[in-house]
Amino acid sequence: MSTVRWLAASRLERPRPEVVRNHRLAGWFAVATVCFGAFMGQLDASITTLAFPAMQRQFDQPLAGVQWVSLAYLITLVGLLPASGRIADSTGRKSMYLAGSAVFTAASVACGFAPGLGWLIGFRVLQAVGAAMLQANSVALVVTSVPRTTMRTALGIQSAAQAVGLAAGPVIGGALVATLGWRWIFWIVLPFGVIGLVSGWLLLPRTRERTALQRFDLAGLVLLLFASTGLLLGVSGLSGLPMPPWLAVALLVGGLLLGAAFVRWEAAALDPLVRPALLRPRPVWMGLIGALCGYLVLFGPLTLLPQIFGTGGGLGLTLGCLPLGFGIAAVAVHRLLPARLSAGSRAVVGAALAAVAVAVLAAVVSDPFGSAALLFALGIGLGLFIPANNTTIMSAIPSRSAATGGGLVNLARGFGTALGVAAVTLCLHSGGGDRLALACLAVVSLIGVASAMAAGRNRSASG
Template sequence: MDGAVSDRQAGGNSTAGAPPPADPARQHSNPWPIVAITCIGAAMGQFDASVVQLALPDLAVVFQTRETLASWVALAYVLAFAAALPIFGRLCEMFGRKRLYLAGILIFVAASALCGMATSLPELIAFRILQGIGGASLGANSIVILNHAAGKERRARAMGYFSAAQAVGVSLGPIAGGLLLSAFGWQAIFWVTVPIGLIGAVAGWLILPNDTERDPRPFDWQGALLLGPSIVSLVLVLNHLADWGLASLPALGFGIGGIVLLALFIVREKRTASPLIDLGIFASKPFSLGVLAVLLAFALLYGMFYLMSYAAIRGLDEPPERAGLRLSAIPIALGIAAPFAGALVKRFGTATLALFGMALAAIALLTLSLVALEATPSRMIGMAALAVFGAGLGFFMAPNNSATMGAAPPAFAGEAGALINLARMLGVSLGVASSASMLHWRTEVIAGATNTDVYFYGHPMLGAVETSFGLLFILALIAAIATWWRRRLEPQT
């Protein structure tokens, strides 16, 4: 680990009055019920995210509005989650992780029910914001609770189960969502998470340990007022970059505004004795590289979802149900591979497994870009490549998440868990935004070269998707370099 230490580690005035941090190496005799509860929250949040994307066209019709406005049903959740996550990461240290985790589940459940009862688009968007706040409370706690319960020896295996639960949630979204939408209407996609959340809340109340450590330092409201709008502005730019264009007034306004607010936040955090996020955590280079790798892994996953949706529906002329089944090969393979990766960490090490996983993902991307989408005989190769891609991410995510948490000093466990989940959310936005921009550029290039309308079904769209895989390959290469660098800093992992 990097030799630099922060005031918190050195006992400086930034943590005056703070209690000794909980030892993340401490483990329960049987941590798996606790891990299972965190997995319920992880699966529920991922299911909700993927199933709502599928329902956006129906919502535009139901509420008689443009699809760009209906997309705010998805975007409102992302913005609320990302903005509230660092805040809950600090509040959990002040009021207890079990309490805030259970509150997050109950807020999520209540908001889901309200979404199912919404009678207008503004109501639905408002309830989705509330749902994002509940999801942020879950996200700020889940990894830290899991880490404390499993301890160092079983952390990688527990992270494997956690990644598998997220993959299960993502994969169930397109499959179950299509059935729910056709059988019961759009309200059902929100109601279905209510009983699952209630079960998770009851189980959490009975099983999660009571944490007694409290951080008495005051809450940094000034930092929160700077960081929240900064994150919202930057996520807005990422999500609308393909529509606005990089040089457009909204993109420049929100982008510059977000960067300025982030700079002011950094200045504030360096000066205050009670920071919202102690920036000393980034003195650990292995942790910083791990967070970057988390962001890139989720950018790869959701960039692939975006590109393959266009390839399946506009390029291969498949119905949405079949396209959903095709895409489910990725999270299903991820969910199968992640627990295996967690179990193999002791034998091969986190960095070795992560590099192996990213190599699989890169090979799958090259296969998809070269042969897998061209002709009917090669579509089975395409399905196999999607499964290999998902398995590669499974072998990458679980070891990388475990190593990243392990690289964070014990005093920074709260910040580490929140930052990993924030990187995940920013990675989702980066993956979709960069893939959308790349696909838009490639369709224009192919249209100009062939004089073909690329918005008709057929191979011009497939060509644009195939060349866009090059962007994802570059992201995979950067993630591999970050992992290799971390391996050099921490050869024992």
């Protein structure tokens, strides 16, 4: 059976039970379901690196080898996000999300049983395939399940679930590694995965609007995979992955050239992974720049502060202030702003607050208490900015292409996460120290402010 025929056959999506479909909170049931996937993804992202020392002892491998447990996952995830979104827009977002949840959960359990490092890396690649199917559809399912007037609130709740997963990862991971062993950091995903799968089957709506897919863009997928691999490996080389400096630079240049080739191919392809018209509106491409900046500023301090304060017991509480502020802002603080304020304006306010918090943090970074307060303020700013920025992007994308748009948002998030780690590490390795790293984060925050202002200039997304 050809790829296209298989995709067509997979379009079957079961409707929700009538009692769910007709309930006044049906859309919010779907949002709550997606939050399980959002929580799982960020829990996994923040929990794995804590187990590196235990994995080194278990497999008798150096850190350079164990790093591939995270790197292989990130490379696979970023490379597959647009393709997963494009397929879901054609075959059905609910079915793709459920399949992704099943693959992610099964692969997580398999990771826990891995007999060797090679097996573990392979299972992590499979886990990333499931994560791409989940993440490419999470934003799309949120925005297509609730009215546009409540889109910003729904995206804020989803972002809060991500923040909870991010904050819970170090706490849960540290306890599991210290007591039950590193394998349990993967097995802990099982109950959340089962709950998410069952609730998704019952509570997620069927796909109402689709974008036809006549022929899958395999060449575009290959170009994107190689481009993202080159860029991420090059960035990782600059941030500590053992490799000669010339190789890191060569990988970055190769990734950029392949990225340019991907853009040219998509413009000429009959049925591209990402339709160029989708990126032409200013709110989309400027919003994606903002998304990259937002997650770079979010993950940068989480890499920097352990280098400044060490890994003492109080570090977890200090770092936890950032996702705590993020979650509170994403769910509640935005309600304190005037209701008539557009999503674009809210994004500007949040980005500006984040920029001020990072700038002040550079002056008091040696004080743990002051740093905790400023990390909380930074979390508030990012918790206002990121959901509002996502609303601006998704409001400019047709509903039939919602999963492709969601994939692009998460693609920007993935690169922002990688660059946040790399930028901080590069500043520290260059001898510039924490002040230079924070100055770089402040500049990126200002770019986020500028992108939010530009994205909201032509469109008011007041939902």
